[in-house]
Amino acid sequence: MSQNSPLLPNSSLPQHSSQSIVLDETRIEALGSRLADWLAISKPRIAVMVLITVTVGYTLAPRENWDWAVLLWTWAGVALVSTASSALNQWLEQETDSRMRRTRNRPLPAGRMSPWEALGVGLLMGSAGCTMLVAMVNIQTAILTAATWALYVGVYTPLKRVSPICTAVGAIPGALPPVIGWAAAGANLDLASFSLFAILFLWQFPHFMAIAWKYRDEYLLAGLKMLPMGLPKPHVTGLIATAYATILIPISLLPVVAGVGGMTYFVLAIVLGLCYLAASIAFAWHERPATARRLILVSIVYLPLVLLALVGDHLGLLSMSSSAIN
Secondary structure: OOOOOOOOOOOOOOHHHHHHHHHHHHHHHHHHHHHHHHHHHHOHHHHHHHHHHHHHHHHHOOOOOOOHHHHHHHHHHHHHHHHHHHHHHHHHOHHHHOOOOOOOOOOOOOOOOOHHHHHHHHHHHHHHHHHHHHHHOOHHHHHHHHHHHHHHHHHHHHHOOOOOOHHHHHHHHHHOHHHHHHHHOOOOOOHHHHHHHHHHHHHHHHHHHHHHHHOHHHHHHHOOOOOOOOOOOOOHHHHHHHHHHHHHHHHOOHHHHHOOOOHHHHHHHHHHHHHHHHHHHHHHHOOOHHHHHHHHHHHHHHHHHHHHHHHHHHHHHHHHHHHHHO
């Protein structure tokens, strides 16, 4: 039998083939690491949430018909701007991120990505997204998206080092996506679109109060002026969260007044709002990690449920109206 037979125990691939396999595995591993870093800097979970709220606005807006092409172009443009916002936010915060335990392993502070690369791609994607919206959707949608980008990157992010008012400023771009979807449908901005903005604006405060309290020591170490500013007086952060959760309940009923929601949504909005308020009160009463985590969890559950209830009720009302006409 030949010495090179594959049946012999000492048979093996040629040395250059083994080296080629090792090199290919190294390249694949490097590519996987690179993709993971780009996912980390683009924050896809935030982008998905933005697109969901954009879709809610588009669904609720009065329009002649459902235009999938317009919605798809809106998703593409907004997704590009959302990714650009995340990349530029991390480019601006690479120094402060390096001081916090939960962010120091991000691609920029960890040195796995060049700052110039993040800056260039962020500017390119943001500009491409806004241009796409101008060309394929409408100018109002592009302006609202550009304003969201500018407020988040140009105002909110640098303001975090200056004043705790940054939380209120940051809540504005966080609340604009459903209004962007509304504009993409070609509808005029009115009370109904404002009600969507107001719900998302107020919802953010209890959510971010709990997060800021949980990571208050890290924010203080990084030099960020985020509420509750290090070691606050007891109950203050929780009381702020409770105040906003209280105001959110009547504001969440505005869609009913504006005619895009009915009694089913009315009841569900009150029930969900009371659950959010109860979690905020519990956090205010005992400010500790367990109640902060519970408030964050309730906030994450509240928003999709209240939006789903509104969309479902709205579609039901449209169906009833169509049946009555026919």
